[in-house]
Amino acid sequence: MIVGRGETWSGRVLLVLLMAATLMPFASLFVTGLHPRGSYPSGLDWPADPHWGNFVTAFQVARMGELVKSSTLIVLGVVPVSLLLATLAGFAIGHLRVAGRNVVFLTFVLGLTLPFEGIITPLYYQVRDMGLLNTRWAIILPLIGLFMPFAVFWMRAHFVNMPDELSESARMDGANLWQLFWRIHVPLAMPALSSLAILLFLWTWNQFLLAIVLVDDPLKRTMSGALGAFQGQWGTDMPLLCAGSLLILTPTLAIFLIFQRRFVTALLQGSLKG
Template identity: 35%
Template sequence: MKVRRTERLLNYFVLIIFSLIVLAPIFTIVVGAFAPADAKAAQQGSFHPENFLTAWHEGRFGQYMTTSVLVAIVVVTLTVVLSLFSGYAFGTMTFRGREVLFYTFLLGIMIPAEAVVIPLFFDLRSLGLTDTIWAVALPQVAQSVAFGTYWMRTYFKGVSPSILDAARMDGATPQRILWSILVPMGRPAITTMVVLVFMWTWNEFLIPLVMSPTGAFRTAPLGLAFFQGQYTQGTALLAAGAVLVALPVVMLYFILQRHFIKGMLEGSIKE
């Protein structure tokens, strides 16, 4: 169907307006990150990139971001592997109790972390896992696997059965079908899951706060909150810290954006 020029221009106008509304707060934070941090800095000019270095050292973001990277690697790796196996089973295999078990998995999406974090803390403390990377990572793995199972099941159910039948006729085992056929074909869907899980893990606040009471495994967003309260009230350094915390997610998205968008579009047209 041919779209009239006036309608196309109106669509662009609406998209531009909404883009400006979304980007305006981000632009304000980025500009604020280069603003003078105090009266002395204001006398030296209006552009201060050294705010990032000051925030990095005073806020101990090197330590916090290292912890966030380690937690994200553990969570994303375990989530992708476990979700591939569970999604493959639910999407391509038939076994007793499949639907009941699948909807049990979905409870991980429906139940908020706030409802289980306190009893989970006592359980992990009894196992001696609090104040370790596992106490911060494993609860997030459980949450993310629930989504990853749903996401990969949707992808595997959308694969043409003729492809699977042809592979079986050629003597391929279920493991070979998964790793040699379905995983390469599902790269956009897997990439989308990686980006989403990384973003959720990186931005998680409650679980690191509760599971590491001594602050030994404090993540970057949690460190930013403590930076605001303990180190400075200056908006310039806070804005610089916020940019530092958000930068890894933005960089990952720009690197993988082509696969991410393709995976989202493919997911939107499947059951």
């Protein structure tokens, strides 16, 4: 299919406009964060005397170091366990001839329609009865369960496209089921696993609702959840609030920019298979 020059340029212009619209909010946060504290700047008005110290002040008053530690602990509790469970379930449902696998898969698909907001009230009482309120476990355990439908669906989409001949050849060479899973299929599933890990990391790091409802101590929340407490304390100081917001967004942006090539490759691989 031959694409004309006009169509090529129109596509490039559209991409530039979309990129500008995407970057505009971050540019506004950055510029506002450089204004003097207590001021109310408008738009992208660059200050005559940029106050770079606002970012240092925001880092200190928000106790970003402790927030990074808390978010890291929550991510380490959610992502590895979710990947392991989803890989095991996806392999069983998508590749093995397990009885009732279609019913189990349908149950996970129905779980995709379950919004966080719809279960937050019963989840609060359940976590309270378990004695986990105001602990990081109040975020970790629910997130593992809530991520399972999508994670299993994602991994099942990979394993269902694996040829049966691959497993039959491994069995003929003497491989048992466990060896077949760990030595054959898991290495081949690394693109799907890596892209899923990036998604789970971003969703966990940016988790806001569960953090503010189930955990009272901001230092035990995710960084996004702690933003609510930071906003309540410094909501009238727009430059400091914007500087703190940008610092909270920086880790997720950095992770995505670093691993974007791997993430896009996995998505394209899945679309070609599907």
